[in-house]
Amino acid sequence: MPGSPQMTIITLNVNGMNSPIKRRRIAEWIRIQNPTICCLQETHMRRVDTHKVRIKGWSKTFWASTDRKKAGVVIMISDKANAKIDLIKRDREGNYILLKGTLDNEEISLINMYAPNNIAPKFLMEKLGELKEEIDNKTILVGDLNQPLSNLDKSNQKINKKEVKEVNEILEKLELIDIWRKINRDKKEYTFFSAPHGTFTKIDHTLGHRNIAHKCKKAEIMNAAFSDHKAIKIMISNGTWKTKSKTNWKLNNMILQNRLAKEEIIETINNFIKENDNGETSFQTFWDAAKAVIRGKFISLKAHINKQGRAEINQLEMQLKKLESDQIKNPQQKTKLEILKIKGEINKIESDRTIDLINKTRSWYFEKNMYRLCTFGLTKHCSSLSLTTHGLI
Numbered sequence: 001m002p003g004s005p006q007m008t009i010i011t012l013n014v015n016g017m018n019s020p021i022k023r024r025r026i027a028e029w030i031r032i033q034n035p036t037i038c039c040l041q042e043t044h045m046r047r048v049d050t051h052k053v054r055i056k057g058w059s060k061t062f063w064a065s066t067d068r069k070k071a072g073v074v075i076m077i078s079d080k081a082n083a084k085i086d087l088i089k090r091d092r093e094g095n096y097i098l099l100k101g102t103l104d105n106e107e108i109s110l111i112n113m114y115a116p117n118n119i120a121p122k123f124l125m126e127k128l129g130e131l132k133e134e135i136d137n138k139t140i141l142v143g144d145l146n147q148p149l150s151n152l153d154k155s156n157q158k159i160n161k162k163e164v165k166e167v168n169e170i171l172e173k174l175e176l177i178d179i180w181r182k183i184n185r186d187k188k189e190y191t192f193f194s195a196p197h198g199t200f201t202k203i204d205h206t207l208g209h210r211n212i213a214h215k216c217k218k219a220e221i222m223n224a225a226f227s228d229h230k231a232i233k234i235m236i237s238n239g240t241w242k243t244k245s246k247t248n249w250k251l252n253n254m255i256l257q258n259r260l261a262k263e264e265i266i267e268t269i270n271n272f273i274k275e276n277d278n279g280e281t282s283f284q285t286f287w288d289a290a291k292a293v294i295r296g297k298f299i300s301l302k303a304h305i306n307k308q309g310r311a312e313i314n315q316l317e318m319q320l321k322k323l324e325s326d327q328i329k330n331p332q333q334k335t336k337l338e339i340l341k342i343k344g345e346i347n348k349i350e351s352d353r354t355i356d357l358i359n360k361t362r363s364w365y366f367e368k369n370m371y372r373l374c375t376f377g378l379t380k381h382c383s384s385l386s387l388t389t390h391g392l393i
Contacts, residue, residue: 007103010035011142011206012224012231013114016044017053018069024354025226027055035233036078041114041144043072050074064090064097071095073112073143089134096127096143098134109136113143120146121163128170135174137211144204144229149178152186155200155328177213179206179234180221188328189221191230198336200328206234223317225346249295252302261301268297316346
């Protein structure tokens, strides 16, 4: 099994994922980012609804949810990673989940946490105290902690020094280091924009035990237009993380619904036959060569279509980045409104495209009837085996 020199972890507060459109957008975003581990906060998914989240390639999912649409966290592990989980601890209120086990034979302890906004410092000190026996030199803690860890984490640098000091003291005792800040030093970059105040803060964090933190060579903050938070991605390099070999290429049938792409494929096939069907080449050789040419054309067309689709969004994201930089340096009401306007435009474009994609794939029926079908099938199965679900989460 070929080795990969790094493990990638992404953390993001998604601010709810009960909408089918938003779930589709999140799934596509995760596929593009392609992390080894993806940690989401504020899913707002009830326990009975978590089955609605299905992301191809990330079938190993671990939830902490309640029976209400509030809080909620989930850890998704890529199918390319060989994960064995030995211990799971969940918060009853859906505010954190802890996994301990191995990832490709390397020990790992992972915590995904959401700290409620109104009680964040107290919550962090209480929950980290509860988890201190599980926090070791293999621990990585990520999530929306709703708490800056230094004055650099807020654009106006106005922080509650007492709260920051108390939280940092417990982090120091646990030997947990802010990985993003360790790599980016004095960089002023943030994960959340407060529209009412026009200020930026970094309240989403990636923390790691000092034994792991020094192995992290890259950490970056990324846009996620479907959320009011930005994501953080860290890459841990130690030469021992392994991934399964890549799966075979598969045709994305959606490309055949593009008239121009379809015409180009037909033209490619006709040209290949015209140039290579000379009666001297064996059928197997001819067929293998044809498949390679057609596959290459499909890949090229898909890349071109994706590039065209991203052009408008890329332009808006460049404008947004400049506006955010201006607002950090010189806060203005006009700039704040322009930021919100650009964010709204990006969100609308992506939502419209997702709706169009769902319509083309005719997956509304599946979204709306999945729960009914699952419930019916599970009820029949349990009845036939005389089982009950009493006590199950």
